[in-house]
Amino acid sequence: MTSTIERPPAAPAAGRPARPSRPKRDRTSKTENLAGLAMLTPAVLLLALFIFVPAILAFGLAFTNARLISPYPATFVGLDNFVRLFADAAFFRALINVGYFALVVVPLQAGLALVMAILVNKKVRGTTFFRTVYFLPVVTSMVVVSLLWLFMYRQDGLINVIIDRVTFGLVTGPDWLNDTTTSMPAIILMSVWQGVGFHMIIWLSGLQTIPADLYEAADLDGVSPWQRFRYITWPGLSATRSLILVTITIQALSLFTQISVMTQGGPLNSTTTVVYEAVESGFAQQETGYASAISLVFFVIVLLISVVQRFLSREKA
Amino acid sequence: MSTQPALIAEGIEATATLEDGKARRRPASAVRSRGNKPSMSLMIVLLLCAITVVVPLYVTVSMAFKTQAQAVDGNAFSLPAPFSVDGFVTAWNLTNFPAAFGVSVVVTAGTVIGTVLLGALASYAISRNWDRKLFRYSFFYLLAAMFIPFPVVALPQIQLTGLLGLDNPVGVTILHIMFQLSFSILLFTAFLRSIPSELEESARLDGATTWQTFWRLIFPLLAPMSATVGIFAFLASWNDFMMPSLITSNPALQTLPVVQSIFQTQFSNNYNVSFASYLMAMAPAIIVYLFTQRWVMEGVTQGAVKG
Structure with missing residues (x-):
């Protein structure tokens, strides 16, 4: 995404003939101006009202003792919410869990999706079949996937039945979601299963933009498949790579649905997440101010990681 | 699903080109396959991955058609005998399926249309006025929203x-559009770069206004990217759980995923009923996808993010 942002997406791209200069056609240019503004304004205003204003409100609320339903008006409490937040063991557990989740899911899902995209991009028999099948979990909502896997992860569920059959009864599978050591890995496995098809498609779209003549030339030079990947495919995917990295990371940090449906943060907070904590304190405990403080910390984390990622991908490019 | 759609797809890819030749390149895959016999190990890997997807789906379908007694007999892999639709009937009534389904369809359709229209209009204005500060800054402003995930603004929202x-499906639709907009504008502006401005200039010389140029020339040319943006908007909206569950105050107006999660506890051990309800929630999107997968894949891969 970095390079996409950097480069002007519009007319002044290289090699374009200069557009007819505006001053010559004064009357047309004025209506053109208005048309341009009319096209842009709805998006800008709606975004301001529905994303930026609430974002500012969220920051304001974080410094108050606002409650969801309360007879008293909210009062300014300074950093109280943050002081309480940093003394909250569950919040720290949530931070660690989300970090763990993101650190495993981002490389695993992005990498697996890339491998699948490259495999599926080859004209192997049945490519369409594989593309279709891999995309099926993506069109299934995370709630349904979670409910499905909830059944599969039971002590006597499908996964343990398969483990039992494959090892001829030698290995007994754990009670996946009720064991603190396996609960997070179980969530990770399911999340990757559901999401990998989506990112496979994005990689696939990136692969289409690499000019075929590069591969033709490489074939003539007799390069190895690895060199072909390292020197043509990988650099050719730089824009796609940054886009995928940013989207998977933000998705991973926002982990919520799976947790809400499958474990409610348990067992013993082993799967609680920052967003889950925010929703819990915002609704179950109705502490809007405290929940906003969590949201604010979450936003800062997302922003920091995005900036670091952008910086790193710029270095390489 | 067979190889035939793939062949048709290739035919279309070959013929459907933009007016200018340079914007399109031959798909790289066509070349790479030369003399590359599909290896056995590759096939096995692809098949194994496919099995992990197919097995849970198979179990869902077969469980949904079982009777309650069969569903708990411990053999998840067996075929239903006899076929029973009791599960569907119970789940249909219990979750008030038609209402939830209707709400989901309306919200998703609104999101897709709104995202494509708002995104295309804004992107066109931005990309054709890139030399003006106002439009350039608007672009970065619109992209900035990408870094504000919904959970951050959920409470004030x-x-x-x-x-x-x-606090109803209309609000959910608007918010879905808002949170899709940044990504869509990023995709649209990238694609607009590949449309040569000569085309528009000739339209202008013929006396077309900006709006006419947009609707008659640009919007049709944007079709592959609109398909991509629309598909992403569809997936995000149809599958979303968090936003409708928090925003919509009236439980009777909830979308399908939320209704699913609310009712999961009521199914208790009636596996046939719960799986029938999962299947009913999954089926519409999967059926639509299976019938349109050629255009989905084509749309997504054609509307590539160009670096």
């Missing part, structure tokens, strides 16, 4: 939508 009387 609930109060805001409540205040505006939007």
Whole structure:
């Protein structure tokens, strides 16, 4: 995404003939101006009202003792919410869990999706079949996937039945979601299963933009498949790579649905997440101010990681 | 699903080109396959991955058609005998399926249309006025929203939508559009770069206004990218759980995923009923996808993010 942002997406791209200069056609240019503004304004205003204003409100609320339903008006409490937040063991557990989740899911899902995209991009028999099948979990909502896997992860569920059959009864599978050591890995496995098809498609779209003549030339030079990947495919995917990295990371940090449906943060907070904590304190405990403080910390984390990622991908490019 | 759609797809890819030749390149895959016999190990890997997807789906379908007694007999892999639709009937009534399905369809359709229209209009204005500061800054402003995930603004959002009387599917639709917009504008502006401005200039010389140029020339040319943006908007909206569950105050107006999660506890050990309800929730999107997968894949891969 970095390079996409950097480069002007519009007319002044290289090699374009200069557009007819505006001053010559004064009357047309004025209506053109208005048309341009009319096209842009709805998006800008709606975004301001529905994303930026609430974002500012969220920051304001974080410094108050606002409650969801309360007879008293909210009062300014300074950093109280943050002081309480940093003394909250569950919040720290949530931070660690989300970090763990993101650190495993981002490389695993992005990498697996890339491998699948490259495999599926080859004209192997049945490519369409594989593309279709891999995309099926993506069109299934995370709630349904979670409910499905909830059944599969039971002590006597499908996964343990398969483990039992494959090892001829030698290995007994754990009670996946009720064991603190396996609960997070179980969530990770399911999340990757559901999401990998989506990112496979994005990689696939990136692969289409690499000019075929590069591969033709490489074939003539007799390069190895690895060199072909390292020197043509990988650099050719730089824009796609940054886009995928940013989207998977933000998705991973926002982990919520799976947790809400499958474990409610348990067992013993082993799967609680920052967003889950925010929703819990915002609704179950109705502490809007405290929940906003969590949201604010979450936003800062997302922003920091995005900036670091952008910086790193710029270095390489 | 067979190889035939693939062949048709290739035919279309070959013929459907933009007016200018340079914007299109031959798909790289066509070349790479030369003399590359599909290896056995590759096939096995692909098949294994496919099995992990197919097995849970198979179990869902077969469980859904079992009777309650069969569903708990411990053999998840067996075929249903006899076929029973009791599960569907119970789940249909219990979750008030038609209502939830209708709400989901309306919200998703609204999101797709709104995202494509708002995104295309804004992107066109931005990309053709890139030399002006106002439009350039607007672009970065619109992209900035990408870094504000919904959870950050969820709490004030609930109060805001409540205040505006939007704590209903309409509000959910608007918010879905808002959170899709940044990504869509990123995709649209990248694609607009590949449309040569000569085309527009000739339209202008013929006396077309900006709006006419957009609707008659640009919007049709944007079709592959609109398909991509629309598909992403569809997936995000249809599958979303968090936003409708927090924003919509009236449980009777909830979308399908939320209704699913609310009712999961009521199914208790009636596996046939719960799986029938999962299947009913999954089926519409999967059926639509299976019938349109050629255009989905084509749309997504054609509307590539160009670096």
